[in-house]
Every structure is written in C-alpha cells, then in structure tokens.
Amino acid sequence: MEMDNDAFEQLVDAQGYKKRKLMPLETFRERFRAAMAEEGYESREDMLALVREIKRELVNEETGTMD
Numbered sequence: 001m002e003m004d005n006d007a008f009e010q011l012v013d014a015q016g017y018k019k020r021k022l023m024p025l026e027t028f029r030e031r032f033r034a035a036m037a038e039e040g041y042e043s044r045e046d047m048l049a050l051v052r053e054i055k056r057e058l059v060n061e062e063t064g065t066m067d
Contacts (some may be wrong), residue, residue: 009015021023023031041047 036042036047041050
C-alpha cells in the first residue's frame with residue numbers, strides 16, 4: 001500500500017510541527033544543560049566523553065563488534 005505525501009504529513013502532523021514557534025536558543029541551552037547535569041554530565045569533558053562513547057557504540061553496531 002502506497003501513501004502519498006499529503007496523507008503521510010497529515011498522519012505525522014508535519015504541517016502543525018512546522019508552524020510551531022521555536023524555543024529561544026538560550027532557553028534551549030539552559031534546559032539542555034540542566035537535563036545533562038541531572039544525568040551526571042556536568043562539564044564539557046563529561047559531555048565529550050558521552051559523545052565519544054556513543055560514536056564507539058555506533059561503530060560497533062555497524063561492524064558487528066563488541067568492546
């Protein structure tokens with residue numbers, strides 16, 4: 001069964017999502033930092049370590065290897 005783009009956009013409410021007002025960047029930064037700190041990632045180094053870990057996991061998934 002093939003679905004046209006209009007039907008798909010209605011299904012996922014893409015038009016409504018496009019019309020949403022963006023959160024101010026500073027508000028996003030503050031909330032993001034608070035969420036990361038809540039999970040134990042408080043410093044830039046902590047966040048970089050998390051990104052490196054995620055990258056390693058992605059590579060492992062792609063290659064089928066495990067650490």
